[in-house]
Amino acid sequence: MKLLIAILFLCSLAFIGAAQTEVTQDTLHFKEAPDDLKKLIEEISATKEKVSSDADIEIDGLLFDETKTKSGRDFYDFFYTAWEAPKGARNYFIYISEKPYRLSTTMIEIRINETLVFQSFLQPRNEIVEQLAQQAVARTQVYLANYEELVRQLNGEDRSGTGIF
Known part of the structure; x- marks a missing residue:
């Protein structure tokens, strides 16, 4: 935050300095930016590059267990x-949640980044639970x-228009 304030202060000083230029015979003469300002701008651009490369490093593929019963836990x-993540998959979280239903059945849901991917009724029989888990993984x-x-595909050239209707 302090760095941002310093940048804004130095930029305003440079702007004020540029505004106090001399006008002689329809030409403007601008003063060159101070060396400190040039150095600060170079440091900021270097930190931007570091931040953009660090932003790609995330914790991907977390599985969240939001089950409530023994069959849900199974x-x-x-x-x-x-579970084995597909090659190249990134920036996702998997939520496995369970909602109570009638008697001993429950509703199991799998969401990836808040998008519902799989939903099924879950019975307490272990064979059925295992088969449903394999289907959900697939x-x-x-x-x-x-x-x-x-x-x-959504970000490709086919989707970009000219703006003319």
Whole structure:
């Protein structure tokens, strides 16, 4: 914050200095920026490059367990053991949540960055829980594999227009 204030102060000094130029015979003469200001601008541009490269480093692929019952916890365990992220997938979190339903069944949901990817009823039978976990892993992997491609297509030249309707 102090660095930003210093930058604004030095820029305003440079602007005020530029505003006090002399006008002689329809030409303007500007004073050259002080060396301290040039040095500060170089330091800021160097830190911007560092920040942009550091911003790419994140903790990706966290699995959040928001289950409430034993069968939900078993589903999470099966999902976790079978989970392997697709190559190139980044900037995502996986939320596995459970909502109570009728009697001993519950609703299991898998969300990737707040987008619902998988939803199913979960019964307390272990074989069914394991099969549902494998299906959920497959569907989640397909979603993540296609997600990068969809983002690339949406930002491509085909989607950019001229602005003329």
